[in-house]
Ligand SMILES: Nc1nc2c(ncn2[C@@H]2O[C@H](COP(=O)(O)OP(=O)(O)OP(=O)(O)O)[C@@H](O)[C@H]2O)c(=O)[nH]1
């Protein structure tokens with residue numbers, strides 16, 4: 459990036475701070491991103507409040523109403539390492555495929571959301587506690603950490619910046635929908651993103667359903683996995 463851009467950004471941050479207005483996300487870069495799923499644009503943002511860098515993957519013309527959208531919480535183990543502890547990696551692939559099949563849509567990859575907001579190392583510690591028998595909620599509590607510390611303000615601002623007026627949200631989490639609505643993004647529909655359970659994650663998925671109210675009706679009647 460041009461060093462002048464940095465200077466302008468710093469000035470703007472200082473100016474906004476002086477006015478008592480916290481600046482939000484700023485669009486920093488936009489680049490073509492061909493993927494094995496199809497062609498995307500990667501739109502990079504800096505969230506001035508948190509200092510976190512965010513990326514939206516955009517396919518087709520996303521401005522307007524009823525845009526198919528996924529607010530994907532970062533999960534290094536699931537998304538990059540294909541861990542089967544959770545279903546994040548499967549959901550990431552399924553969401554990108556669905557967006558390309560639809561011809562337009564957006565995936566915001568939310569950094570800062572790792573481990574439902576507690577961070578990578580704490581998540582690994584929580585996973586270790588789950589090996590010892592705690593469920594995913596009990597594990598966070600045992601660590602003295604919030605069960606869910608995620609914030610969706612930056613996600614909502616990114617959607618607005620891209621001209622999205624309402625979304626069809628790919629998620630099974632009703633609290634994610636409520637959070638987006640609270641941040642001013644109308645959710646016209648919650649589109650289920652149900653992944654087949656595996657022996658390694660059936661207990662985790664049941665805990666999400668029972669303790670975190672995720673809509674996971676496909677778990678009904680599943681036997682033989684644990
Ligand atoms: N604390 C904690 N976080 C986990 C664990 N397993 C996965 N995660 C994190 O959970 C986040 C995803 O949240 P989930 O509750 O699985 O799903 P969601 O994003 O709320 O809902 P969907 O939109 O339906 O995917 C990711 O950031 C993962 O890193 C775990 O055992 N403990």
Ligand SMILES: [Zn+2]
Nearest residue numbers: 533536544546
């Ligand atoms: Zn995960």
